[in-house]
Amino acid sequence: MNGPIPYLWLIPLLPLAGFAINGLYGLITQRVRERKPNRYLVATLACGLVLAAFVLGLAACYELAQLPAEERSVEQLVFHWIQGGDVATTGYGAGAVAPGTVPFQVEWAILLDPLSAVMLLVVTGVGLLIHVFAIGYMWADTGFYRFFSYMNLFMFAMLVLVLGNNYLMMFLGWEGVGFCSYALIGFYFHKQSAGDAGKKAFVVNRVGDYGFIVGVLLLFATFGTFNYGRLAGLVKDLPAEAHFGILSAITLLFFIGACGKSAQIPLYVWLPDAMEGPTPVSALIHAATMVTAGVYMVTRSNFLFTRAPVSLELVGFVGVTTALAAALMALFQRDIKRVLAYSTVSQLGYMFAALGAAAFAAGIMHLMTHAFFKALLFLGAGSIIHALHHEQDLQHMGNLRRHMPLTFATMLMAYLAICGIFPFSGFFSKDEILWRSFASGHYVFYGIGLAAAGLTAFYMTRLMVLTFFSTERITPEAKHHLHESPAVMTVPLVVLAVLSVVGGWIGLPAWLGANTFEHWLEPVFRYAIRPEAPHFSHGFEFAMAMGSVAVAAIGIGLAYLVYQRRGVVPDQEMTWGRLWQALYHKFYIDELYDALIIRPCKGLGNLLAAFDLSVIDGFVNGTAAATRGSATVSGWFDKYVVDGLVNLQAWIVQNVSGVLRRLQTGVAPNYALAIVLGIVILSCLYIFR
């Protein structure tokens, strides 16, 4: 293969090979030969190929870093994917991008630049750890091979999403991860709720995907290319749109897609239900990687979004709103995974808030640190659930730190990171977002973000206290089996814990050092229009950071008082009245959607059915009465005229088919006759034209 990094094309293909081999091997062994697939083989292959992809990714990123900063954008054409006919494009503005006809051509090409390098390492690195963890978690499951082949397929799709050099490849990956998410949410398909959750995720995502593909096609119809580099070249000299123009429309449609995939208001409802899937799936797909696809997409499209201020403001607004609303919904959830799910929605909101303030690097950095600590929180929760034999209710946990010290210690790191305590990774990334919001003049965003940070600290403390401290409320039967998880599960936890601590140190704030992470990503945003940020002193920035730590400390303190000092347990929360009701039931949003969208749709169906039943059937019944009246007349009519006609028709069909059959009698001269007739007919057509 060509290009300075010749093995790039191989990276997405490795997990795809794992999917194909494991899938076929497992299917044939289990279904055809009716034996159990060898789990050691399946696990080694699945993890080995992801490891290989990770190692190749590391090597590729190392080579990328060796290049001078302005050349860090390596494209490798693998093959020409789609070659279609000419398409007329409308062009943009008054001659800024000229209209014309371009061939509909799409390449399968890999793009490695600082942004996709970060995504590549996060996806393969965290993916590898979760794969290893899943060996232990899924060991006893009969669908072991199925699980790993889906996981590998997911890795393939996700890598296509982040490594493609054009929007159509991104869309392919986008749909691919969507499918894998659906398949893995419904992994326990014999459970009704799991199947329903899978369907819900798929349908809600469909809404977003529709927006995305329409946006992509509108983009092509306007500019005539899907390629990021070429698009950036086309728009780089354009000013930002003063009013709602075509770029605003495209970016808005993109953002609808991002809302679906990244679970933002109003399309977030599928993510909490997605927790029906196995916990490693929640960690990999619904926390660390897939749900961040929307953040990646907006960041990748920075040169478009920054030219559409309307859309960008909306991104930020939806982001902070989601951050706050989801944090509120997380407050009193009882299912440990649901708390984490709402927390994920909330943290994704932060990322979008950062993008809304055009602080793309901050958003991506939070994406990365969040991938570390949220994956760790989910895996830790998985470890607990595994130890308690699938108990997920916080009511039946407590005092687990004595039984599961390693899980506790590692989760503690993630907890401190998500609360934003210095010097854990979450502090740097979250504080960078809040600071950037403030510095760019989005004071409302800043305020809401700060409030959400306090809530985050509260519900995370509640979760930690109720699981690891407080009183022991474990059911006797669960207690009987209670154990720390095996090494295959705890080692990934430890690695992630280390990352959760140190992951933020590559992007230090100005008062502490240099933000190398932002510097690394800088070339990606060279075509974005970004306002000049007003300058603040380091001391002021430091004071702001301490302020956000203080807010977190208040949240932690409150939760500590309520749940540890006063020993409140989830069952007691129920007595807290309306507020608790509204929060526990997530502001009744699901019920609202049910009433506003699902019921009307069903209603329309019922209405049509009712119309069928009353009007049409009534009409039919009415006719029936009339018919009965004239039955005697028609009886006679029937016997002699209708039957006669029907019989005539049958007689004709019979004879025609007889004639047709006779055409194919097998008598050669007849065949020759047909040929001659054909010639005669063709000649006549010419003569009597």
Add this chain to the structure above:
Amino acid sequence: MESFILPLRDLVTIAPAIILLVWSAAILIGLVFVRSGRLHRAAPFCFALIGLALAGVAYFQLAGIFDSLPHPEGVHYTFNQMYSLDGLTLFFQGIFLAAGFLVVLISPRFLDEENATSPEYYALILLSVAGMMLLAGAADLITLYICLEFMAISVYILVGYLKAQSRATEASLKYFILGAFSSALILFGMSLVFALTGTTNLEAIHGALKTVGDGGQPLLVLALILFLAGLGFKIAAVPFHMWCPDAYEGAPTPITAFISVAPKAAGFAIFIRLFMFLFQPLTAEYVSLVGLLSIVTMTVGNVLAVRQTNVKRLLAYSSISHAGYLLMGLMVREFLGLQAIGVYLVGYLFMNLGAFAVITFMRRERIGGEDIEDFSGLIHAHPVIAAAMAVFLLSLAGIPPTIGFIAKYWVFGAVIKAYVATMDRLFLYVAVAGALNAVVALFYYFRIVKRMFMGDAVTRPPLALGLPARIALGLTLAGTLLLGLYPDPAIRFAGWIHMTFIGFY
């Protein structure tokens, strides 16, 4: 006269065909001496494979040279303009060799099952492939006719190879008589062209026709109609298709597979060359006649396929309708149409041979394997074969991600594009008829799929595939699926066809 001395260069250009001819003679002569035992059964098969492999090596050498030419476009004459080694020739030779190779692979077990001797069988396959390979490059009406008969006679014999079966001999005889009839029509057409231009050389005819005035037009149209009829017979276009179901049903199944692909492709090779050279002055008549033939062919083929219960017959009718789709490409005489034919033929080669290969495997002991009931519940006994068959049928129906979809996409694309360019309504009608027919086709292909996957499992003797059969199945399956996912090689290969005619339109 110096033209009597054949330069070596000329001989090299037909090296693959020469190898096949010599090798088939060697099979016939050599096996006189081996008359018994396992060797007698296995040797001809191995010999045939080696012969095809050698011809393949020669072919790849020529194709490699062709591909590396700085200007491969246009016609490259040899043998005093009697033969041409150009993109069209090489494309079709590739198809014929691949078809011959795959058919040889699926043959041995079937012949064992039927208890038939095999030297002549393989020799005839090699001979007919050689005939087709020469046919693809024929650049003179005389060469063209001789090669056509050369190919056809080998195939007539192959159809009746199982001479103990009355339906085989009957099929063969019918095919032969009607084939002779169609040859007469082609000869008639050729004589009209000769009468108009006074030459049999295609290049010369092409030049001379430019000066033929309106007075000659009716004769030329008559010649066109006669060629359409004669060649329509070879590709089984309605109403010249009547022999097709009988011959397909009567022939040994591997031969059915062979004649459903190779002679049909050969028919299209001549179609393209003749029509590009001969009928330039008749664009309007040409488009309307071929378009009409295309609509009728796919519709009748599909409608008749719906009621069939014999799978071989069903696929016979389906292959008729595929000829209709191929005619769609022929109707567009632009490069896109020619390339679409190429893409379609590559796809058709894999998916149709694959489907027939599976039917071949179904023949065992007392089971004919031809009735649709024989496929009932196949998924339980032989999941891999059933899944492969499903892939082939999906591809024949034109569903992604198979090459069948890509093929239909190209054909439809070519026709729609021609419509946009010329605003001739006929293109639109053909496209609509094609789309409607694709729906009908889904029905009968899925009847087989449904039987295989949802039919009751019946206990039957298991299928025993030999290694060659497995290889053939793997190759056709890989071709059908991989080219569906990554059609670029097929598209570029098909591009060789229109390379020949750059500057013609």
